[in-house]
Amino acid sequence: MTQKTQTVATISNVGKSFGDKQVLSGINMQLHQSEILSVLGPNGAGKTTLINTMLGRLSLDAGEISLFGHPPGSMLVKRQTGAMLQVAGLPDMSTVKEHIELFQSYYAEPMSYQQVMDYSGLKDIENQYSKTLSGGQKQRLLFALAICGNPKLLFLDEPTVGMDITARKSLWKAIENLKANGTSILLTTHYLEEADRLSDRIVMLSRGKVVREGTPAQIKSQINTKKIRFQSKVNISELVAIKHVEKATQLHAENNYFELESTNAEEALKELFKHEIAISDLTIVGAALEDAFEIINNQDSTSSASE
Amino acid sequence: MMMTDSSINLNLDKKPSLLNIFYLEAKTETIRLFRTPGFSIPTLLFPVMFYTFFGIVFSMNPATMPTYLMITYAVFGVIGPALFSFGVGIAIERGQGWFDLKEVSPMPASAYIVSRIALTFIFSTAIIVLLFGIGAVFGEVRLFRSQWITLAAIFIFGSLPFCAIGMTLGLYLKASSAPATVNLIYLPMGFLSGLWLPINFLPEFMQQFANLLPPYHLAQLALKVTDMDLGFPIILHISVLAAYTLLFVFLAVKAYHKKDKQ
Numbered sequence: 001m002t003q004k005t006q007t008v009a010t011i012s013n014v015g016k017s018f019g020d021k022q023v024l025s026g027i028n029m030q031l032h033q034s035e036i037l038s039v040l041g042p043n044g045a046g047k048t049t050l051i052n053t054m055l056g057r058l059s060l061d062a063g064e065i066s067l068f069g070h071p072p073g074s075m076l077v078k079r080q081t082g083a084m085l086q087v088a089g090l091p092d093m094s095t096v097k098e099h100i101e102l103f104q105s106y107y108a109e110p111m112s113y114q115q116v117m118d119y120s121g122l123k124d125i126e127n128q129y130s131k132t133l134s135g136g137q138k139q140r141l142l143f144a145l146a147i148c149g150n151p152k153l154l155f156l157d158e159p160t161v162g163m164d165i166t167a168r169k170s171l172w173k174a175i176e177n178l179k180a181n182g183t184s185i186l187l188t189t190h191y192l193e194e195a196d197r198l199s200d201r202i203v204m205l206s207r208g209k210v211v212r213e214g215t216p217a218q219i220k221s222q223i224n225t226k227k228i229r230f231q232s233k234v235n236i237s238e239l240v241a242i243k244h245v246e247k248a249t250q251l252h253a254e255n256n257y258f259e260l261e262s263t264n265a266e267e268a269l270k271e272l273f274k275h276e277i278a279i280s281d282l283t284i285v286g287a288a289l290e291d292a293f294e295i296i297n298n299q300d301s302t303s304s305a306s307e
Numbered sequence: 308m309m310m311t312d313s314s315i316n317l318n319l320d321k322k323p324s325l326l327n328i329f330y331l332e333a334k335t336e337t338i339r340l341f342r343t344p345g346f347s348i349p350t351l352l353f354p355v356m357f358y359t360f361f362g363i364v365f366s367m368n369p370a371t372m373p374t375y376l377m378i379t380y381a382v383f384g385v386i387g388p389a390l391f392s393f394g395v396g397i398a399i400e401r402g403q404g405w406f407d408l409k410e411v412s413p414m415p416a417s418a419y420i421v422s423r424i425a426l427t428f429i430f431s432t433a434i435i436v437l438l439f440g441i442g443a444v445f446g447e448v449r450l451f452r453s454q455w456i457t458l459a460a461i462f463i464f465g466s467l468p469f470c471a472i473g474m475t476l477g478l479y480l481k482a483s484s485a486p487a488t489v490n491l492i493y494l495p496m497g498f499l500s501g502l503w504l505p506i507n508f509l510p511e512f513m514q515q516f517a518n519l520l521p522p523y524h525l526a527q528l529a530l531k532v533t534d535m536d537l538g539f540p541i542i543l544h545i546s547v548l549a550a551y552t553l554l555f556v557f558l559a560v561k562a563y564h565k566k567d568k569q
Contacts, residue, residue, distance in 0.1 A: 051499065075415075081413075087408055088403045090403070092343070101331065105328045108323045149413070179385040
């Protein structure tokens, strides 16, 4: 049976520009039922524009978007959709409960209030005015508003910005539960860890184009570069020769700090020790998402230059 | 290979209760504003204060002035909440991104408008009751029951053109400049329409200019009830008010449906 691959959203060849600036071009992707799809990319890659086209807030210059077989922004689609956008402020003088009950009324079969509380963890502050909420609490309220209609399709634009680690983890748990109950989720985030933990698939955007698509494991294998730093009196030519080391740099000319880049740091370290190079002050750091993009973009520009 | 799926499409047609949305939206909006003393107190107090001052305490002609100014300050009073709750309210919610969230939610656009109109009516009623009370008790304003009721109806429904103007302002103005801009429209327009002082106190060219202003026409319409108007036909005043309403509803709808707004 094909039950598992029911398509909720289809984006075909979508292009969008603001004036002369091409913000999205040739975007193709699909979102299936009970799937979490993360859209990652550096600032300005087109993530928010993509979400806005899917929400029907932006017109398309090219291509087509279909949600549940309907155009984005239509009332039929909206009633099946919840969205958490980057909102700077909520009307101050309504309580958490009032906000949620109002948004529940927009949907034919909303989630029960109790369940919204369970997912969002807002029970203790349900009678507080939104004015008095902290940044993280506001995010949780916006999450509650997004899910309170029991949506089949959920947009989460940077949902955990401003949350502490406890709140972030409980939100992850809620997102996983929603997915288990059949909700399809489109997530944008800056946190690689978040995308890694939650996503079934990841789409990486760069300058308005899809540059990578795949499962977190597939993406990570491409961008999982670690940086190995240490102090040593070794000659750099010796470091370059080590297996699993993709790049070696001397950080400062005067002191003897070196940085190795490797997508397989464990093996690279084994090799490093095998060579019996005396090192001190060893640190290993993972590549940040921004670094990963730099790497991917560099790869792409080299490959397109050689074409 | 498109897999259209019946289980997803099955309940696409279920609709929530529109009346319930209207009710909750209006209730939430009204409670919220009554909790915001910065809005509710000046909105209620300014017309009452001005009327008490110019219409009662320093009344130049105790026989007619309390009645005349009770009517024009009621017009002034009902325009305020219409312009501010729509104009400033929408501009601020747009600035916060809250309006965007409402826009992508399944809230019917009509609920947003109906709730704010209801809110305007509630504030208008409060202002009318206060001014009528002060006029009757301290200004010796004596009217037939039918006149009180006709006046109240004119004031309440007369706020609608200003709801439309406010809505348009709210959709075009920036949050930071909206309060100042709305005040810059509200206060001079009130004065030039003869709401603060009787219109025939103003120089001739200003009286001519007042013909362009919707509050002038609403005030003339209301003053007709007590035979204190300048004597132009009712149909003129109603036509101008209707034209303003249509124009600004058109502009607001255009602004609302404009995609790609940044």
